[in-house]
Amino acid sequence: MxxxxxxxxxxxxxxxxxxxxxxxxxxxxxxxxxxxxxxxxxxxxxxxxxxxxxxxxxxxxxxxxxxxxxTARAADAPIVSDREPEPAPAVGLTTEESALLTTIHTELATVRSSLTPELNDLLASPEPHDKKQYLRLGELLLQSLLRLDALAPQREWEHARTARKEAVREVQALLDTLDDTIAARKAAGVH
Incomplete structure (x- = not known):
């Protein structure tokens, strides 16, 4: 069992x-x-x-x-995953790969600073919420996921490929958590 x-x-x-x-x-x-x-x-x-x-x-x-x-280590810090992608060292990277890494880290920072706290507030509240809140948050997470997915690192850009993969994994986990919570609350009769 x-x-x-x-x-x-x-x-x-x-x-x-x-x-x-x-x-x-x-x-x-x-x-x-x-x-x-x-x-x-x-x-x-x-x-x-x-x-x-x-x-x-x-x-x-x-x-x-x-x-x-x-969850966050400090009450006022944005919630981040323990599997946070590390910024790649600047040594040996092309200008294009560095720019792509910056784009990936900026997208992930935006999710962590605005969407993750909102998701945690929504999950922590036992009271029902307007369905529009769930849909809006789900849509914003999906948009972020699509932006990350649209980034195409070249085959030899190992740092950018790893950072993109980890960023996609983190945002997808947040979206999965939101979807699971919606389904559980729907099954429990709480909307």
Missing amino acids: SVTVKWGRERLSFALPARDTPLKALRQSLQEYTQIQDFKLIHKGAVLNDNNATLAQYHIVPGSVIVLLP
Whole structure:
């Protein structure tokens, strides 16, 4: 008997402890596995905030799906993934590759500074939201993903190719989290 933890595009399977186990035990297992210290857990569209509450109190049963969303290290910092692409060193790069890297990092910085905090606010709120908020945020994330996808690094530009791949992965994970939350809230009758 296990639960599935969605972490970006990854699907992790964890053995389900006894139902009277506090959430902090599951959180500790996830911290050890992912090496991420600060994250939110979301189940059926609700953020799991009380680490002392039991899995039964959160209605976590075999087959449950939990979303793991990394959070900021500081309260006022934008939320970033622990798998943040590192800026490539300027040594040995062509002017064109450097310009492309700048474009990739600028797009990702925009997502992190404006869309990620908005997504986290939306996910953290237990109250229903106007469907337009979900659609708007989904559309903005999709536009960012399409802009990143349209960038075409040349085959020999390894730094730009890696940065683009990681940026696409991060934005796609945010979009997946939004889609999963919408589906979970719809299934739970919360719109």
